[in-house]
Amino acid sequence: xxxxxxxxxxxxxxxxxxxxxxxxxxxxxxxxxxxxxxxxxxxxxxxxxxxxxxxxxxxxxxxxxxxxxxxxxxxxxxxxxxxxxxxxxxxxxxxxxxxxxxxxxxxxxxxxxxxxxxxxxxxxxxxxxxxxxxxxxxxxxxxxxxxxxxxxxxxxxxxxxxxxxxxxxxxxxxxxxxxxxxxxxxxxxxxxxxxxxxxxxxxxxxxxxxxxxxxxxxxxxxxxxxxxxxxxxxxxxxxxxxxxxxxxxxxxxxxxxxxxxxxxxxxx
Amino acid sequence: xxxxxxxxxxxxxxxxxxxxxxxxxxxxxxxxxxxxxxxxxxxxxxxxxxxxxxxxxxxxxxxxxxxxxxxxxxxxxxxxxxxxxxxxxxxxxxxxxxxxxxxxxxxxxxxxxxxxxxxxxxxxxxxxxxxxxxxxxxxxxxxxxxxxxxxxxxxxxxxxxxxxxxxxxxxxxxxxxxxxxxxxxxxxxxxxxxxxxxxxxxxxxxxxxxxxxxxxxxxxxxxxxxxxxxxxxxxxxxxxxxxxxxxxxxxxxxxxxxxxxxxxxxxxxxxxxxxxxxxxxxxxxxxxxxxxxxxxxxxxxxxxx
Numbered sequence: 003x004x005x006x007x008x009x010x011x012x013x014x015x016x017x018x019x020x021x022x023x024x025x026x027x028x029x030x031x032x033x034x035x036x037x038x039x040x041x042x043x044x045x046x047x048x049x050x051x052x053x054x055x056x057x058x059x060x061x062x063x064x065x066x067x068x069x070x071x072x073x074x075x076x077x078x079x080x081x082x083x084x085x086x087x088x089x090x091x092x093x094x095x096x097x098x099x100x101x102x103x104x105x106x107x108x109x110x111x112x113x114x115x116x117x118x119x120x121x122x123x124x125x126x127x128x129x130x131x132x133x134x135x136x137x138x139x140x141x142x143x144x145x146x147x148x149x150x151x152x153x154x155x156x157x158x159x160x161x162x163x164x165x166x167x168x169x170x171x172x173x174x175x176x177x178x179x180x181x182x183x184x185x186x187x188x189x190x191x192x193x194x195x196x197x198x199x200x201x202x203x204x205x206x207x208x209x210x211x212x213x214x215x216x217x218x219x220x221x222x223x224x225x226x227x228x229x230x231x232x233x234x235x236x237x238x239x240x241x242x243x244x245x246x247x248x249x250x251x252x253x254x255x256x257x258x259x260x261x262x263x264x265x266x267x268x269x270x
Numbered sequence: 271x272x273x274x275x276x277x278x279x280x281x282x283x284x285x286x287x288x289x290x291x292x293x294x295x296x297x298x299x300x301x302x303x304x305x306x307x308x309x310x311x312x313x314x315x316x317x318x319x320x321x322x323x324x325x326x327x328x329x330x331x332x333x334x335x336x337x338x339x340x341x342x343x344x345x346x347x348x349x350x351x352x353x354x355x356x357x358x359x360x361x362x363x364x365x366x367x368x369x370x371x372x373x374x375x376x377x378x379x380x381x382x383x384x385x386x387x388x389x390x391x392x393x394x395x396x397x398x399x400x401x402x403x404x405x406x407x408x409x410x411x412x413x414x415x416x417x418x419x420x421x422x423x424x425x426x427x428x429x430x431x432x433x434x435x436x437x438x439x440x441x442x443x444x445x446x447x448x449x450x451x452x453x454x455x456x457x458x459x460x461x462x463x464x465x466x467x468x469x470x471x472x473x474x475x476x477x478x479x480x481x482x483x484x485x486x487x488x489x490x491x492x493x494x495x496x497x498x499x500x501x502x503x504x505x506x507x508x509x510x511x512x513x514x515x516x517x518x519x520x521x522x523x524x525x526x527x528x529x530x531x532x533x534x535x536x537x538x539x540x541x542x543x544x545x546x547x548x549x550x551x552x553x554x555x556x557x558x559x560x561x562x563x564x565x566x567x568x569x570x571x572x573x574x575x
Contacts (some may be wrong), residue, residue: 012382088302107306208405209512
């Protein structure tokens with residue numbers, strides 16, 4: 003009897019822990035259907051209104067913040083993914099001096115608390131006299147994303163067989179052709195994963211953004227500013243919709259990855 | 271999300287001999303490095319310079335000029351000593367609880383659930399699910415669930431677990447709870463990546479040699495999962511020590527729970543006392559670097575970095 007109870011302790015604990023982790027997500031989702039007035043604290047009944055009229059509240063403040071967040075995340079992801087992928091390829095493929103120092107340097111932004119990164123940039127923009135706007139937010143987000151991209155892409159480059167590129171060169175492919183037809187397609191899954199990570203980091207960043215945004219609103223900043231006077235249910239709608247979309251992307255990537263592995267196994 | 275940074279550092283790197291020397295490397299490295307020098311390194315230097323600035327003699331409020339006023343550091347340490355201590359106290363406590371909560375979770379997913387890959391991936395998706403929904407809204411959800419009128423708090427009061435006039439939000443408990451909750455995925459993921467690779471035959475060998483289950487866990491499982499423990503605790507401790515969302519008054523904190531991040535934010539964005547905010551940032555960063563390097567040395571996992 004004692005043994006059979008012991009067998010169940012860990013699974014039950016895991017299920018409970020995961021359930022508790024999900025509570026705030028469930029709460030946010032459920033309250034996106036709340037027929038609330040200005041603030042979304044007490045339950046006043048079920049409605050689809052907030053989902054259908056997301057942009058109508060406060061002259062579209064929620065949607066404007068959301069749009070800004072998307073724009074910032076897209077631009078910073080493109081720049082950070084490009085710069086980070088270049089570094090990752092160089093670090094795996096080429097020999098150069100100060101390699102270990104470079105690794106440490108790339109690690110540092112990830113080990114620095116966000117509040118220090120944010121305050122540092124704010125101090126720099128202040129002393130140079132740059133006004134804080136959309137550009138300063140994008141500059142900041144690109145900065146903290148680069149290191150994460152390097153790490154994610156580096157893992158992929160390390161698994162790449164150099165013989166494939168050699169074969170391309172042996173068949174008289176130019177350096178550019180070899181890169182575009184062989185290296186890049188093989189790296190693409192890693193680059194896409196890095197881009198998704200970079201997008202997610204940028205989209206949900208508040209701490210660094212708050213220091214460098216001036217009057218520009220982003221979705222997290224909108225929530226921070228509205229927290230004092232009550233957050234409308236429309237914010238929950240936006241967050242829930244983003245959550246569902248992200249979940250669909252992750253599950254699709256997982257399932258297609260598994261399907262691809264199965265196909266490859268069959269070919270062998 | 272930095273778990274990838276730590277978990278993949280053990281990935282086999284291409285042998286150094288296969289690497290070529292080429293000017294292309296410089297071309298690939300330069301733009302990114304230049305970017306980080308401009309927007310990561312120089313800001314840290316301007317932070318240091320700002321922290322030593324003195325108020326302008328004839329300037330307006332919020333204007334400072336370059337000086338070497340190291341007394342700024344003495345001033346902020348005297349003024350904000352409780353906040354500094356509180357930050358590290360809260361962060362260490364939250365890291366400890368996150369480890370205690372995450373370890374069995376990661377152990378089940380990484381070791382016990384190996385026979386069911388579908389269950390494994392489902393559990394992993396649930397662990398990272400919180401990343402897909404706003405950090406701020408999740409934290410606010412706890413605030414509502416812990417509010418004085420909430421079902422949870424009124425029930426606890428009804429059965430006299432809580433005093434009738436007690437509050438949950440605005441206390442050290444709710445801030446530490448929030449920090450623990452928010453950083454559990456950062457702890458669980460690196461723990462999972464090391465436990466997933468754990469060779470269970472080592473555990474069987476331990477039992478064959480008549481070690482008790484507890485002994486096997488302490489002498490085999492824990493040492494083998496050390497890289498995950500170190501990575502997870504760092505990924506929890508560093509952001510927790512600098513966090514100012516959980517401790518903010520609009521979220522889970524109160525006047526008596528303000529952390530160093532809150533003071534840096536207030537000095538930069540409200541009080542316009544940039545030197546004080548900068549000095550506090552430098553103190554926070556230095557303290558974290560010192561704590562982390564001692565911790566990494568003691569745990570014998572320097573090769574991780």
